[in-house]
Amino acid sequence: xxxxxxTGQGVLIPALKADRGGQVLLALLLIAAVVVxxxxxxxxxxxxxxxxxxxxxLFGKYLCYGLLAIAVDLVWGYCGILSLGHTxxxxxxxxxxxxxxxxxxxxxxxxxxxxxxxxxVFLNWTELPWFWEGMNHFPVxxxxxxxxxxxxxxxxxxxxxxxxxxxxxxxxxxxxLTFALLLAFFRNEMGFGGNNGLTDFKELLGFDLKTPGMRxxxxxxxxxxxxxxxxxxxxxxxxxxxxxxxGIRDAEGRTRFIGYxxxxxxxxxxxxxxxxxxxxxxxYVPQVGIINPGEFAxxxxxxxxxxxxxxxxxxxxxxxxGAVLVNxxxxxxxxxxxxxxxxxxxxxxxxxxxxxxxxxxxxxxxxREKTA
Amino acid sequence: xxxxxxxxxPVGLRMKPTGKRRSTxxxxxDLSHNIILYVEGVTKSFDGFKALNDxxxxxxxxxxxxxxxPNGAGKTTMMDVITGKTQPDTGSVWFGxxxxxxxxxxxxxxxxxxxxxxxxxxxxxxHSVFENLELAMACDKSVWKILxxxxxxxxxxxxxxxxxxxxxxxxxxxxxxxxxxxxxxWLEIGMLLMQDPLVLLVDEPVAGMTPQExxxxxxxxxxxxxxxxxxVVEHDMNFVRSIARKVTVLHxxxxxxxxxxxxxxxxxxxxxxxxxx
Numbered sequence: 006x007x008x009x010x011x012t013g014q015g016v017l018i019p020a021l022k023a024d025r026g027g028q029v030l031l032a033l034l035l036i037a038a039v040v041v042x043x044x045x046x047x048x049x050x051x052x053x054x055x056x057x058x059x060x061x062x063l064f065g066k067y068l069c070y071g072l073l074a075i076a077v078d079l080v081w082g083y084c085g086i087l088s089l090g091h092t093x094x095x096x097x098x099x100x101x102x103x104x105x106x107x108x109x110x111x112x113x114x115x116x117x118x119x120x121x122x123x124x125x126v127f128l129n130w131t132e133l134p135w136f137w138e139g140m141n142h143f144p145v146x147x148x149x150x151x152x153x154x155x156x157x158x159x160x161x162x163x164x165x166x167x168x169x170x171x172x173x174x175x176x177x178x179x180x181x182l183t184f185a186l187l188l189a190f191f192r193n194e195m196g197f198g199g200n201n202g203l204t205d206f207k208e209l210l211g212f213d214l215k216t217p218g219m220r221x222x223x224x225x226x227x228x229x230x231x232x233x234x235x236x237x238x239x240x241x242x243x244x245x246x247x248x249x250x251x252g253i254r255d256a257e258g259r260t261r262f263i264g265y266x267x268x269x270x271x272x273x274x275x276x277x278x279x280x281x282x283x284x285x286x287x288x289y290v291p292q293v294g295i296i297n298p299g300e301f302a303x304x305x306x307x308x309x310x311x312x313x314x315x316x317x318x319x320x321x322x323x324x325x326x327g328a329v330l331v332n333x334x335x336x337x338x339x340x341x342x343x344x345x346x347x348x349x350x351x352x353x354x355x356x357x358x359x360x361x362x363x364x365x366x367x368x369x370x371x372x373r374e375k376t377a
Numbered sequence: 378x379x380x381x382x383x384x385x386x387p388v389g390l391r392m393k394p395t396g397k398r399r400s401t402x403x404x405x406x407d408l409s410h411n412i413i414l415y416v417e418g419v420t421k422s423f424d425g426f427k428a429l430n431d432x433x434x435x436x437x438x439x440x441x442x443x444x445x446x447p448n449g450a451g452k453t454t455m456m457d458v459i460t461g462k463t464q465p466d467t468g469s470v471w472f473g474x475x476x477x478x479x480x481x482x483x484x485x486x487x488x489x490x491x492x493x494x495x496x497x498x499x500x501x502x503x504h505s506v507f508e509n510l511e512l513a514m515a516c517d518k519s520v521w522k523i524l525x526x527x528x529x530x531x532x533x534x535x536x537x538x539x540x541x542x543x544x545x546x547x548x549x550x551x552x553x554x555x556x557x558x559x560x561x562x563w564l565e566i567g568m569l570l571m572q573d574p575l576v577l578l579v580d581e582p583v584a585g586m587t588p589q590e591x592x593x594x595x596x597x598x599x600x601x602x603x604x605x606x607x608x609v610v611e612h613d614m615n616f617v618r619s620i621a622r623k624v625t626v627l628h629x630x631x632x633x634x635x636x637x638x639x640x641x642x643x644x645x646x647x648x649x650x651x652x653x654x
Contacts, residue, residue: 246524248508252501259499262460263513263572264487273520
């Protein structure tokens with residue numbers, strides 16, 4: 006890190022050159038973007054090498070989680086803010102794109118109303134609530150994907166950081182935030198489909214969501230978003246702002262007394278992270294085909310923290326590794342031994358804390374040094 | 378006994394005379410009355426205990442002032458009030474003629490030109506020595522500016538200069554957390570210098586230092602006076618004797634005596650409460 010601040014070049018290129026884990030991650034993403042379409046679309050279904058559309062979507066989902074994990078690692082690993090409510094931003098991003106997808110259904114719903122989604126007809130509503138206006142336009146929906154989580158994070162962060170709420174108190178507040186949203190979105194009167202949420206999506210930008218081609222397109226979009234998100238976060242961390250933020254993590258008082266408005270820095274990185282989480286949610290929803298209030302469940306946010314801890318906190322690529330590994334394990338466990346998954350998850354967290362303080366990725370350089 | 382401010386120790390400090398403070402858009406204090414810091418009638422209670430009791434203190438531009446006093450005399454609370462960490466119950470604190478420090482936050486006070494060294498050395502342990510100095514450097518510290526900030530040649534040179542002053546040239550890429558206690562103290566002083574402050578508040582700079590390190594610190598602080606006003610809080614009487622021209626004795630949150638080292642040592646009240654004679 007110190008060498009890069011001394012060279013005359015820009016910030017990003019030297020940072021990526023020094024970032025082995027990041028290079029591996031970006032290479033894997035590139036390979037996935039090339040290989041997955043070939044094995045899914047070009048190799049016929051009966052073949053041994055065929056990759057099922059189900060698997061494509063499953064890994065697309067994992068990569069969305071990877072982006073969410075990066076967002077959490079950015080604030081937790083680098084700024085010391087342990088967020089136990091980041092799926093709130095994820096879910097809000099998901100709801101934003103979900104609203105667009107609902108509007109795309111048009112008259113093909115069960116009740117055939119060209120404007121109102123089915124659940125509104127069911128509730129005997131006669132007109133669209135004001136906040137659904139404009140959500141039939143894709144650019145508006147995309148804007149909302151980052152704007153709504155960003156604004157919520159801005160309001161929450163402004164109040165919390167200005168009052169100098171830190172540590173476990175802040176974590177509890179983030180849990181309360183996501184729990185409050187869970188309860189609110191469960192209510193039918195909120196206008197987001199209540200308990201059932203938003204589902205039965207048909208098309209995105211006119212393309213049928215169920216075709217393998219569209220599934221692959223969504224997967225590649227997710228790969229690109231994760232790669233761009235990773236590079237963006239790497240830039241932030243390698244910039245002087247990144248060093249200030251890590252300074253806040255290690256010695257907040259010192260940062261303040263050398264003239265940095267600590268609250269502004271926390272707020273900036275917090276809002277940036279929330280927007281990333283929103284993008285992850287927006288990529289997730291078209292692939293899984295549903296968004297409901299269950300996504301706000303406090304336990305989900307805690308799971309994200311476990312991914313990051315297991316993968317390796319404060320590395321960014323470790324967060325992605327953790328998200329993919331833990332969720333792969335979850336998919337396997339919940340199919341093979343559904344009743345013990347939560348115990349396994351707990352054991353994983355305790356085990357990682359005790360034996361792998363640097364996470365799974367912490368194992369790799371240690372081994373390399375020994376052999377070298 | 379007291380050394381002339383022009384003396385430069387082996388540390389070789391030579392401040393480049395800059396007409397303007399290079400730091401920021403922060404307002405410069407009006408120093409027309411040659412007093413840089415006014416602490417007037419400041420009282421601060423914690424749960425009924427008066428840490429500061431009607432404390433008044435004036436620091437002249439460019440002077441080196443030592444503040445001594447027994448534990449609990451209010452030395453650290455005084456620094457907390459000046460740097461914005463603690464709001465006093467009554468009283469006023471002015472930076473020059475025009476800047477009311479009580480209305481400002483810690484970063485604003487730091488930007489205005491008051492640097493602080495903590496009692497326990499506080500550096501960024503995960504950053505290199507170079508990066509510690511870089512972060513402390515006086516510049517526009519708003520978020521967007523810092524996101525795209527790059528070091529220019531002048532700034533790089535300045536960091537190298539300070540690395541030389543604090544004797545950490547060979548440790549520039551070392552993690553600050555790996556430095557020895559004395560080196561951390563020096564790095565923190567270096568971070569203060571990078572801020573280019575008008576006033577340096579230095580809390581127990583030689584605690585835990587070897588005699589050689591103490592001596593170098595004394596030389597450094599003496600050489601800083603003149604361009605900066607330096608306020609040193611210290612317990613080590615030999616150290617105070619070696620650097621001080623004017624000493625303020627605090628007792629129970631109040632100024633007990635003020636004068637040269639000899640004067641305060643011969644003050645009967647001071648003898649009674651502090652020097653234990």
